[in-house]
Amino acid sequence: MIIESSITLDGPVKEVWEKLLDPACLKNCIPGCESVSVQSNGEFKGTVKVKIGPIKARFDVVLTIVEMQPPVRLVSKMQGRDRFHTGRFTQENQLALEEINPDRTRLTYTSNLSISGKIATFGERIFRAKAKEMEKNFLASLSDILKHEERKQ
Amino acid sequence: MAKNEIIGRPFARVDGRRKACGDAVYGPDIKMPGMLHAKFLASPYPHARIVHVDTEKAEKLSGVKTILTAKDVPQVCWGLMVKDTPVLAGDKARFMGEPLAVVAATKREIAEEAAELIQVEYEELKPVFDPEEALGPGAPLIHEGAEAYACAMPGLIRYGNVCGQTKISGGDPEQGWRESDLIFEDRFSTPVQHHGFIEPHAVTARFDSNGRLEIWTSTQAIFAIRMALGEIMGLPLNRIRVIGTEVGGGFGGKTDITVEHFCALLARMTGKPVKMQLTRSEMMTYTSARHGCVIHLKTGVKKDGKIVTREARLLFDTGGYAGHGPGVAALGANTILGPYRTPHFKIDSLSVYTNKMNFSFMRGPGGVQAGFACESHMDRIARELNLDPLDFRIKNLISDGDTSATGQRMEAVGIQEALNSVAKISNWKQRKKSKNRGWGLCCCQYELVGMTSSALVKLSEDGSLHLVIGAIDHGQGSSTVLAQILAQEMDIPADQIAVTVGDTDTAPYDTGTFGDRVTFNMGNAVIEAARDLKVQLFSGAAAMLESPAENLELVGQMIRDRDNPEKAISLLELAMGSYFFQGGAPMGKSTVLAPFQAYAYEKVEGNPYPATPAHTYACQVVEVSVDRDTGMVRVENIYSCHDAGRMINPLGTEGQIQGGIMMGLGYALWEEVVFDGGRVTNPNLIDYKMPFAINQPKIRIAVTETKTPNGPYGARGVGNPPVLLPAAAIANAIHDAVGVRIRELPLTPERVLFSLKREAANKK
Amino acid sequence: MKDMRYIRAASVTEVTDCLKKYGDKAKILAGGQSLVPLLRQRLARPGLLIDISRVADLKFIRKTKNTLKIGALTTHRQLETDPLIREHLPILADMEKQLASVQIRNLGTLGGNLCHADPAGDVAxxxxxxxAKLKLISAxxxxxxxVENFFKDFFETAIRPDEVLAEIDIPLLPDxxxxxxxxxxxxxxxxxxIGVxxxxxxDHDTDTCKEIRLCVGAVGPVPIRAKNAEAVIRGKVVTGKTIAEAGKKAREEISPVSDLQGSAEYKKELIEVFIQRALKAASSGRRK
Known part of the structure; x- marks a missing residue:
């Protein structure tokens, strides 16, 4: 499934770029994220808890940067595997940043998500909707953090 | 002789009671002491190189007995047409769901957990999912070095991602286009359909101490399973015993090995019985299903409605492995002209590899896809010529003495009578047209499969009869029909006959239960075996009765002299005499290779199958109503007429037709295995929508009997055509109701609604 | 599944005591029509299963002066066939007829359906x-x-880990x-x-709409009210024109997502059509 969206964020392009690669920020923005760390090879590793009613999954996630043109374009691939073997997912992301003005940045985002295993077998209908919602929350949190950042300055 | 008493009379199923009472033994019912349970690890990628497989962690799990990966299993490739399928994927995975490793453990749950603990390193490869794209120049090759594969069937055309291609041509299409007044072109596409049997694939295997393999499986073709196992296991066939359990639905999905080889290999490795039973999602992502297909049709006609010429191109998406794909493409090619006289034609039908699971046989293979396209196309032509769809078809129908596209002289063509009959029961000419309601018509001509059947009839010491055959009754009622045939031949009540099916150790060879071949072909074999037995009985009785054998007849379980009925001996006496004093145990046996007219090979290229020994015919009228606001289609009435050649058991005939129509109805309206790239998104029966009982419309069935010269009593199979009809009949009825022609299945409310909206927008 | 305990509770008190002790490690099993498939797939892995199917106190349909009180363990089939329901709240019998199959309706319970909180559920x-109001009991x-405040997200409700849904209290329809x-x-x-x-x-004298609730299921994480559409109707005489306008408003205010059941665009079409159909049927008073 393809998730596409676009949002205007407070802050200059460079700052948004840094936030997007900042493990602490990512941890705060990804819904259910418990930890994020950067490995020596540049990969991001983390765990994300997803709960949908009685279904609980904890994904070990690895994010690999495939292509990067700081601070405007980032292509990454995320792979997650549930610790309880209920399923796994692969997500290919393409992200672009564009300056609207020195204080505002437009973020455009396309990702192709593929969930497999029991978790997908059983609740495709729900997981599609849930993934969309998680993505929405991610962008909302990011937007919030950036707003907050500006107030501090 | 009291002939015709048994043939054609409704007869309760010989397996009815044990099924209704729950003591029939199906695949999942098999249990053995010390039995292990197996699970496989499926590839999570549709196309990936397998770099490394690490089973260490999985092996440590308590209860795990053994784990096999590609390196641990015989390095052979199997396949019924193209030998392209490894036992376990080793160098690369070609579809998501392909087995890479198998685990045997003391419990199913443990085996499942262990399979998940196997660590595999993959290198993803560029996949291809669309058969059209797979033909393109830059498309990734799914099988590198496919040329080197051996082929089980001769004459396959293979190149690139094409694993089979059938070309048929006749007349002079170029001249045909010149002669045509009008030319119509359409593109149709059909979805993947899951068989949806209630009983999952379930297999149990064990080796005895002598190294002999015994395997219990829910299958339609015990000898095909034995043959494949022999090849994979490296065993002579006499060291393998395949026992077919009761089958809870086959529909073509249980004709090949699915997990039999996994169980056999694990049983050999562990020395214990091993059982594997698939889940619904495994069935829907690993085992076969009906091919999705894209069909282009172009037809030239005269103004008066005579068909002049047709060009057809069919693309069957066969998935990661060939399976029966090349044969399905051939059946599609043979069916695409329908039962219509077409002077000029050019047909090209391909079976193409993609990164999906292997599609193969499903009830009416090739014909269901081609039937939807051909009959929708026919309906469009009739409408645009302002001809009644019935009249247009009648004008073009073939009849006895015509030559088929593939060069056979057609005989016992039953379509004309069937069409008249369906027009009558549906009151077609007086059909009432009201708002948002419409009527659709559809015909079909399909083929049945011949090949080899053999039968053994044993006369027991007490004079009772026992029929021993290899042909599984997978629910369609063949054992009942065969008991009736034997009863008819031996003039004995059918319920006194015992039928034993499905054990390769005891039954003589049979090709399998598919392609409408059991009544037709095994029926002939049973008649032959009965006659062979009678010859033996008459010769024995001739000596006892001191009458010439040619004077004897078998009536009411007595053999008597036709001219001197006083001279008679009962079967019991004869059997006793035979067993103890003269000749030994009487056994009738037969083996029949159905005779057929060979293809005219100057017209046919690449068809891997022998030509059919007989065609099958049916037609259908459907009345629908359409909700214009939601696109919801309601099938109000179905009138269906089928030519049975000769009905053996009207109860079974009607049951099989009804079941087939429901399967066709599901295909028309709801059923589709949905893919997101290479991943099946609805591998469960919540999201994959088969019809419920409440969705069954009123179905009226008529049966015509145009005797097939080479069938038993004139009979031919009736199992496949019912599935070929509903999709086109309903699509045509929707067009009649609301004026939109939908060329893509299934006819979901969404598809109907948006077609209506597009149509409205176009009109503006 | 191997680490799961099972208790069959005999009373509401026993249920709430267990919940108090085990909290969100426990899961309540009623009719099993939603939970059992999840257990079977090991997608749900509760430490304790509290089977309440034998708790007699949760099975009842009672009429009070102004309401019908229904025990949470009442099955769908009971709701469909009960004379009190048919007389006073035929909408529920109608709804049940469209819910799954008789086999499932015979086992599945009203409370189980609500607590499972499938956004496509018909009951909500x-x-x-x-x-309707829900009574939640804890120790x-x-x-x-x-009910309107009960649903929080896909399969998530406002019920606390120590609570059990005991009763559904439904006001009788006014004249x-x-x-x-x-x-x-x-x-x-x-x-x-879509379910509406x-x-x-x-109003008796003016025929204008005094009160209206348009509740739409299966178009988001929780069933929602089409409030803009309601606003079109409220205080007005219901006519073909207002109905059409309400349908348009509903279509604008609800954003369904595409899934296997249908695309977002198709669901938008259905929202408009079904809001109109619902208004037409309800305002013509074909059904009490």
């Missing part, structure tokens, strides 16, 4: 339209909450009040692609 929009007491439930599903008794529960109360 019908009960929302009726303004420390009881509280009441409207001139009408309620209906209609749905669209591909095979007639399938998971809803509607309640309309008209």
């Amino acid at each position: 929009p019908a009960l929302m339209a009726l303004g 420390t007491g009881a509280r009441t909450m409207s 001139l009040g009408h309620a209906i439930y209609i749905k669209h599903s591909s095979r007639g008794v399938d998971t809803a692609i 529960g509607t309640f309309i109360l008209k």
Whole structure:
């Protein structure tokens, strides 16, 4: 499934770029994220808890940067595997940043998500909707953090 | 002789009671002491190189007995047409769901957990999912070095991602286009359909101490399973015993090995019985299903409605492995002209590899896809010529003495009578047209499969009869029909006959239960075996009765002299005499290779199958109503007429037709295995929508009997055509109701609604 | 599954005591029509299963002066066939006829359906339209909450880990009040692609709409009210024109997502059509 969206964020392009690669920020923005760390090879590793009613999954996630043109374009691939073997997912992301003005940045985002295993077998209908919602929350949190950042300055 | 008493009379199923009472033994019912349970690890990628497989962690799990990966299993490739399928994927995975490793453990749950603990390193490869794209120049090759594969069937055309291609041509299409007044072109596409049997694939295997393999499986073709196992296991066939359990639905999905080889290999490795039973999602992502297909049709006609010429191109998406794909493409090619006289034609039908699971046989293979396209196309032509769809078809129908596209002289063509009959029961000419309601018509001509059947009839010491055959009754009622045939031949009540099916150790060879071949072909074999037995009985009785054998007849379980009925001996006496004093145990046996007219090979290229020994015919009228606001289609009435050649058991005939129509109805309206790239998104029966009982419309069935010269009593199979009809009949009825022609299945409310909206927008 | 304990509770007190002790490690099993498949797939792995199917105190349908009280363990089939329901709240019997199959209705319970909180559930929009209230009981007491506030997210409700849903309390329809439930599903008794529960109360003298609730299921994480559409109707005489306008408003205010059941665009079409159909049927008073 393809998730596409676009949002205007407070802050200059460079700052948004840094936030997007900042493990602490990512941890705060990804819904259910418990930890994020950067490995020596540049990969991001983390765990994300997803709960949908009685279904609980904890994904070990690895994010690999495939292509990067700081601070405007980032292509990454995320792979997650549930610790309880209920399923796994692969997500290919393409992200672009564009300056609207020195204080505002437009973020455009396309990702192709593929969930497999029991978790997908059983609740495709729900997981599609849930993934969309998680993505929405991610962008909302990011937007919030950036707003907050500006107030501090 | 009291002939015709048994043939054609409704007869309760010989397996009815044990099924209704729950003591029939199906695949999942098999249990053995010390039995292990197996699970496989499926590839999570549709196309990936397998770099490394690490089973260490999985092996440590308590209860795990053994784990096999590609390196641990015989390095052979199997396949019924193209030998392209490894036992376990080793160098690369070609579809998501392909087995890479198998685990045997003391419990199913443990085996499942262990399979998940196997660590595999993959290198993803560029996949291809669309058969059209797979033909393109830059498309990734799914099988590198496919040329080197051996082929089980001769004459396959293979190149690139094409694993089979059938070309048929006749007349002079170029001249045909010149002669045509009008030319119509359409593109149709059909979805993947899951068989949806209630009983999952379930297999149990064990080796005895002598190294002999015994395997219990829910299958339609015990000898095909034995043959494949022999090849994979490296065993002579006499060291393998395949026992077919009761089958809870086959529909073509249980004709090949699915997990039999996994169980056999694990049983050999562990020395214990091993059982594997698939889940619904495994069935829907690993085992076969009906091919999705894209069909282009172009037809030239005269103004008066005579068909002049047709060009057809069919693309069957066969998935990661060939399976029966090349044969399905051939059946599609043979069916695409329908039962219509077409002077000029050019047909090209391909079976193409993609990164999906292997599609193969499903009830009416090739014909269901081609039937939807051909009959929708026919309906469009009739409408645009302002001809009644019935009249247009009648004008073009073939009849006895015509030559088929593939060069056979057609005989016992039953379509004309069937069409008249369906027009009558549906009151077609007086059909009432009201708002948002419409009527659709559809015909079909399909083929049945011949090949080899053999039968053994044993006369027991007490004079009772026992029929021993290899042909599984997978629910369609063949054992009942065969008991009736034997009863008819031996003039004995059918319920006194015992039928034993499905054990390769005891039954003589049979090709399998598919392609409408059991009544037709095994029926002939049973008649032959009965006659062979009678010859033996008459010769024995001739000596006892001191009458010439040619004077004897078998009536009411007595053999008597036709001219001197006083001279008679009962079967019991004869059997006793035979067993103890003269000749030994009487056994009738037969083996029949159905005779057929060979293809005219100057017209046919690449068809891997022998030509059919007989065609099958049916037609259908459907009345629908359409909700214009939601696109919801309601099938109000179905009138269906089928030519049975000769009905053996009207109860079974009607049951099989009804079941087939429901399967066709599901295909028309709801059923589709949905893919997101290479991943099946609805591998469960919540999201994959088969019809419920409440969705069954009123179905009226008529049966015509145009005797097939080479069938038993004139009979031919009736199992496949019912599935070929509903999709086109309903699509045509929707067009009649609301004026939109939908060329893509299934006819979901969404598809109907948006077609209506597009149509409205176009009109503006 | 190997680490799961099972208790069959005999009373509500036993249930709440267990919940108090085990909290969110426990899961309540009622009719099993939603939970058992999840257990079977090992997607749900509770430490304790509390089987409440034998708790007699949760099985009842009672009429009080102004309401019908229904025990949470009442099965769908009981709801469909009960004479009190048919007389006073025929909308519920109608809704049940469209919910799954008789086999499932015979086992599945009203409370189980609500607590499972499948956004495509049929019960919730019908009960929302009726303004039903839920009684939740814990070891420390009881509280009441409207159905409308009960649903929080996909399969998530406001119920606390120590609470059990005990009773559904439904106001009887006032004179001139009408309620209906209609749905669209591909095979007639399938998971809803859209379900609309509607309640309309008209003024006796002016025939204007005094009260209206349009509750839509299967179009988001929780069943929702089409409030802009309601606003079009409220205080007005219901006519073809207002109905058409309400349909348009509903279409604008609801954003369904695409899934296997249908694309977002198709669901938008259905929202408009079904809001109109619901309003037409409810305002014509075909059904009480």
